Amino acid sequence: MTTDAADSVDAVGVAPAADPGFLQRYGASIEYILIPGAALVGALAVFGGFVAIYGKNPLDLYFYMYYGAFGTWFSWQNTLTRAAPLILTALCTALPAQLGMVIIGGEGALLIGALSATAAALAVQGAAPVIVQVAMVIGGVIGGGLWIMLAGGLRQYRGVNETISSLLLVYIALAILNHLVEGPMRDPASLNKPSTREIGAANMIGSIPGTDVHWGLVFGLVAAVAAYILIYHTTFGFAARVAGGNIRAAKIVGLSVGRLILTICFLAGGCAGLAGMIEVAAVQGRTNANLAAGYGFTGILVAFLARQNPLAIIPVAILLGGISASGGLLQRRLGLPDASVLVLQGIIFVFVLASDALYGRIGFLKGKS
Amino acid sequence: MADGSIGLWTVPLAVFGGAIRVSTPFLFVSLGECITERSGRINLGLEGTLVMGAMSAYGISYLSGSPWLGVLAAGITGALLGALHAGICSLPRVNDIAVGIALMLFGTGLAFFLGKPLIEPTAARLPAIDFGWWSDVPQLRAALRINVLFLVGVAIAPLLYWAFRTTRWGLLIRTAGESADAARAMGHSVLLIRLRATMVGGFLAGIGGSFLSLFYPGSWNEGLSSGQGITAVALVIFARWDPMLCLWASLAFGGAAALGPALQSVGVTSGYHLFNAAPYILTLAIMIITCSPKRTLTGAPAELSITR
Numbered sequence: 001m002t003t004d005a006a007d008s009v010d011a012v013g014v015a016p017a018a019d020p021g022f023l024q025r026y027g028a029s030i031e032y033i034l035i036p037g038a039a040l041v042g043a044l045a046v047f048g049g050f051v052a053i054y055g056k057n058p059l060d061l062y063f064y065m066y067y068g069a070f071g072t073w074f075s076w077q078n079t080l081t082r083a084a085p086l087i088l089t090a091l092c093t094a095l096p097a098q099l100g101m102v103i104i105g106g107e108g109a110l111l112i113g114a115l116s117a118t119a120a121a122l123a124v125q126g127a128a129p130v131i132v133q134v135a136m137v138i139g140g141v142i143g144g145g146l147w148i149m150l151a152g153g154l155r156q157y158r159g160v161n162e163t164i165s166s167l168l169l170v171y172i173a174l175a176i177l178n179h180l181v182e183g184p185m186r187d188p189a190s191l192n193k194p195s196t197r198e199i200g201a202a203n204m205i206g207s208i209p210g211t212d213v214h215w216g217l218v219f220g221l222v223a224a225v226a227a228y229i230l231i232y233h234t235t236f237g238f239a240a241r242v243a244g245g246n247i248r249a250a251k252i253v254g255l256s257v258g259r260l261i262l263t264i265c266f267l268a269g270g271c272a273g274l275a276g277m278i279e280v281a282a283v284q285g286r287t288n289a290n291l292a293a294g295y296g297f298t299g300i301l302v303a304f305l306a307r308q309n310p311l312a313i314i315p316v317a318i319l320l321g322g323i324s325a326s327g328g329l330l331q332r333r334l335g336l337p338d339a340s341v342l343v344l345q346g347i348i349f350v351f352v353l354a355s356d357a358l359y360g361r362i363g364f365l366k367g368k369s
Numbered sequence: 370m371a372d373g374s375i376g377l378w379t380v381p382l383a384v385f386g387g388a389i390r391v392s393t394p395f396l397f398v399s400l401g402e403c404i405t406e407r408s409g410r411i412n413l414g415l416e417g418t419l420v421m422g423a424m425s426a427y428g429i430s431y432l433s434g435s436p437w438l439g440v441l442a443a444g445i446t447g448a449l450l451g452a453l454h455a456g457i458c459s460l461p462r463v464n465d466i467a468v469g470i471a472l473m474l475f476g477t478g479l480a481f482f483l484g485k486p487l488i489e490p491t492a493a494r495l496p497a498i499d500f501g502w503w504s505d506v507p508q509l510r511a512a513l514r515i516n517v518l519f520l521v522g523v524a525i526a527p528l529l530y531w532a533f534r535t536t537r538w539g540l541l542i543r544t545a546g547e548s549a550d551a552a553r554a555m556g557h558s559v560l561l562i563r564l565r566a567t568m569v570g571g572f573l574a575g576i577g578g579s580f581l582s583l584f585y586p587g588s589w590n591e592g593l594s595s596g597q598g599i600t601a602v603a604l605v606i607f608a609r610w611d612p613m614l615c616l617w618a619s620l621a622f623g624g625a626a627a628l629g630p631a632l633q634s635v636g637v638t639s640g641y642h643l644f645n646a647a648p649y650i651l652t653l654a655i656m657i658i659t660c661s662p663k664r665t666l667t668g669a670p671a672e673l674s675i676t677r
Contacts, residue, residue, distance in 0.1 A: 102466055159662035160653075163413065163466055164603045168649045171596040175646030183639065300470060339481030346417075346475025350457065353468050357460035 031359055032312075036305055039355040040319075043348040050343065056334050068329030069322025075329075080213045081283075083314075083321030085110070087220035088275035089299025090306065090313045091227050092148060095268040096162070097308040098231055099261060100244040105151060105166025106272040107296025108173035109144035113273025114280045115177055116143025118287040119185070121199040121280075132203040136277050144273015145266040147173065152265030156258045174292055181288050195288035205281045216278035220317070223271050227310035230267075240264055272296060294342075298324065301349050320345070379508055380631050386512025387627020388620050389519055390585045394419060394594075396522040396619035397577030398601035399608065400529060401570035403615055405451075406605055407533065408566035409546035409559075409672030412454050413469025415574040416598030417476020418447045422578025424480040424487065427589040430582075431492035439492070440518070440579045447575020448568040450476055455567040459560040465674060473598075487589045495584045516584045518576065522616075525573075529612035542566050546670030574598065596649060603652045607659055609668035625651045 023030075048058030069079050092106035120139030121132050151169060154160040180186075180196070187197040205215045231237035243250035243257050250257055279291055302320055306312035327341040398415050405412045412418075422443035430439030454472055458465045498520075501513030533539040544552045545562040552559050581597075582589045604622060608614035629644030660666065 102464075102470075104470055154653075154657060157662060158657050159660040160656045161606070161660075163470075164599065164606075165653060165656065167599050168596070168603065168653050171649045172646050172653070174595075175642045175649075178642040179640065182642065297474060301474065304467060304471075337482050337485040339478055339485070342474065342478025343482045344478075346471065346478045349471035350453070350468070350475055353463055353471050354457045354460055356463050359462070 031362065032307060034362070035355050035358050036307070036352055038358075039351040040305075040348060042355075043344070043351040046351070047344045047347050050347075051334075051336065051340070054336070056336065060334060061330070061336075064329050064333050065323065065326045068326030075322075075325060077212045078325040079318060079322040080211075080217050081321075082324050083317040084214070084216035084220045085275035085279060085295040086299055086302050086317035086321050087224050087313055088271045088278070089296045090302035090317055091223060091299075091310060092144075092268045092272035092296070093300050093303035094306065094308040094310055094313060095227060095231070095264050095271070096148075096152065096261075097303065098237070098240045098244050099264055100247070101152070101155065101261070101265075102163045103148060103151060103166045103265070103268060104163055104300050105148060105169045105296070106275075106299045107292065107294070108166070108170035109147045109269040109272035110276040110279070110296045111170075111173040111177045111291055112147045112276070113140040113144030113269075114276030114287050114291050115180060115185075116140060116273070117277035118196050118199060118280050121203060122185075122197060125200065129203050132199070133205060133281065136199070136203075136281055137274065140273040140277025140280075141270035142273070144276060145268075145270035148269025148272065149262055149266045152261045156261045170296065177287065177291070178289060185287070187286070190286075190288070193288055193290075195286045198286045199281065201285070203281070204285060205278070214278070214282035216275075216282050219274060219278060221314065223274065224310045224314050227267075227271075231310060236260075236263075272299070275299075298345060301345055301352075304349065305352050377635065379635050382508050382512050383631035383634060384624050384627050386508075386514075387631060388624035389512075389515055390623065391626045392619040392623025393516065393519045393522055393580045393584070394577040394597050395601045395604060395622050396519070396526070396616060397580070398574045398598055399604045399615040399619055400522065400525055400612055401447075401573030401577070402602050402605045403529070403570075403608070403610055403612055404542065404573070405563075405567045405570035406673055407546045407610055407670055408542045408563045409549060409670050410455070410458060410465050410563050410567060411469065411602070411673060412451065412472075412567055412570060413466055413599065413602060414450065414454055414472025414476060415469075415570070415602060416594065416596065417473040417480075418450045418571050418574040419476075419578040419581070419598040420480040420594050421450060421476045422447050422575030423582035423593050424484040424578075424589060425575070426579030427487050427492050427582035428484070430494075431487065431490050434493050436493045436495045436583050439583055440495070440576055443575040443579035444572040445575070447571035447573070447578070449571070450575075451568040451571025452564065454571070455560075455564040458567075459564065481591050484589055484591075488591075491588070492583065494587055495580070497584070516580070518580050518584065522619075526612045526616040533612070543670070546672050549672055574601075577601075600648050600652050603656060606666065606669075607652070607655045609666065610670060611668065622648050622651065 048061060051061050052058050068075050070076060089106035089110060092109055093103055096103040117136040117140035120135040124132055124135045147169060151162045151166040154165050155162040182194045185196045186194050207214050239255050240260050243255055243260050247257060275295060280287055284290055298320055302313055302317050306316040323344060324341050327338055330336045330340055331338055398419060402415055425446040426439035426443035429442035430436045450472060454468055457463055457468045495516055497514040497516045499514055501510035504510055533543060541557060541562055545559050549559045581593050604618045608618045625647040628647050629641055632644060633641055
């Protein structure tokens with residue numbers, strides 16, 4: 001009787017936050033929001049100080065950053081348009097991370113994806129727009145996928161460090177792109193800015209009705225959700241996480257680690273390749289050096305800030321898309337160089353990594369065990 | 370050749386001159402990274418350090434009129450970035466590779482930000498020593514105009530080789546890299562050893578950057594470094610963490626990087642961009658050949674996360 005009464009008193013009279021069971025259950029999840037959030041605030045504070053040294057008012061900075069990123073419908077659309085490729089390039093880092101691999105070559109896969117998507121579109125030019133678009137998706141995914149699969153294969157079969165090889169592949173991809181757009185694939189009419197021929201206005205993928213945000217955002221959202229389901233709700237994803245946790249154990253239970261690595265790397269590169277395809281089919285209309293805009297590198301930051309979780313990538317990509325969207329306004333209103341966005345991204349990255357040391361150390365989140 | 374034309378000899382000569390010119394940043398970054406990696410930590414952020422070094426050297430040289438002050442400033446900037454890397458890495462559960470990626474982006478961004486006003490002005494450049502005074506062939510004279518920093522780098526490589534083998538400092542760094550526990554048992558702070566090794570590594574990488582802006586190409590712009598830093602990090606693996614092999618590998622890479630411009634100078638322009646990618650392709654090819662999934666690399670520091 002007495003215990004029953006005590007239980008009911010507990011249940012009624014105590015707020016859930018004070019219940020040690022609540023913290024034990026959700027403490028870890030709270031950490032995953034609280035710590036990166038704190039790192040973000042710290043990074044913004046340091047950047048504010050940096051801008052103050054530069055002679056600008058940090059409060060103006062925060063206002064224009066907010067205004068340029070989320071202040072108006074126009075800036076929201078700009079933010080979401082930039083978030084689309086970031087979601088996809090972040091997946092290029094986050095998917096291999098499940099296997100314990102650090103792939104930072106999303107930019108290269110994006111460029112190769114853009115090239116192969118353009119090549120596919122030009123190959124089937126004249127067909128119905130739907131067919132051209134499907135060809136571009138297939139081309140982009142296969143091109144980008146094979147590019148990162150190369151890094152994964154080299155790691156698995158030759159022991160080549162995938163971080164370095166994937167980054168080297170970025171520079172090789174850029175050289176291939178420059179070579180092709182200035183040589184074999186060049187449109188003779190593109191004089192000042194060497195480019196491939198245009199894929200044609202009819203074949204562009206267009207905007208989501210009622211907005212200026214192109215359909216690439218939907219591609220990104222679908223890919224992120226699909227990646228989440230793949231990693232957390234399928235046996236394949238479970239096997240990948242087992243292999244990422246302990247590769248020896250994975251081999252003992254008979255998992256084919258090589259096939260896991262190749263498949264995951266293909267999917268990861270495919271996502272980045274899709275980002276390249278979207279940049280061609282929704283923004284540029286052709287392939288040229290404009291595509292190397294750094295989405296691949298920002299995607300690495302997105303993946304780390306989201307702690308390699310495919311679902312968390314979506315809000316983080318929107319946040320960083322917002323930061324880059326506000327860059328133009330910072331340039332015009334505050335006279336800050338366009339590289340200020342890069343500086344802020346670098347500071348955020350440093351803070352997020354340093355904050356890794358905090359996990360499991362925040363006293364009040366530990367609960368009682 | 371009375372008319373001074375040396376025909377196709379231009380290409381090997383330009384590659385030779387280019388090997389010396391272009392290899393200098395590779396040399397400094399790889400020697401710096403060699404020290405850091407020997408202590409058991411990898412700093413992928415040297416790409417950012419290189420760009421920051423280039424920017425600060427150019428800025429200080431422009432403001433002070435002395436290129437050597439610029440070189441010093443570049444080294445100090447690099448050491449500070451190294452200290453930042455080591456400081457974050459000494460926190461528990463922080464991955465040194467990830468920190469390196471962060472500092473690569475941070476260093477590049479900061480250099481572009483601070484370097485905006487430096488794109489226009491011209492700074493005092495580093496001098497070169499003319500070893501080709503005896504020749505009448507202009508291409509040969511150009512190839513033999515050797516910069517002082519290259520000679521410094523060539524001197525550092527054997528010095529480092531000797532220091533690793535015989536000095537107390539070299540032994541401490543190697544101990545920290547082979548077994549942190551052993552270094553701790555000897556009563557040394559592994560974190561402190563690695564902090565110093567990373568700072569010295571950053572110092573050298575920063576100097577490598579100063580070469581880019583103060584000698585060749587010899588100006589500051591945002592396209593100055595395109596992956597030389599990361600190529601040099603890969604080069605250390607290929608050089609088996611041996612400073613002398615770093616020297617030879619840097620020369621080979623410099624030659625590869627000079628191939629594109631050399632061919633262009635004799636009129637071979639097709640595939641220019643592909644030839645420019647030669648150092649990266651060469652790095653990748655060498656890593657494919659020398660790495661193996663079965664064993665760890667000979668000479669690899671046991672504490673290094675990249676080889677485990």
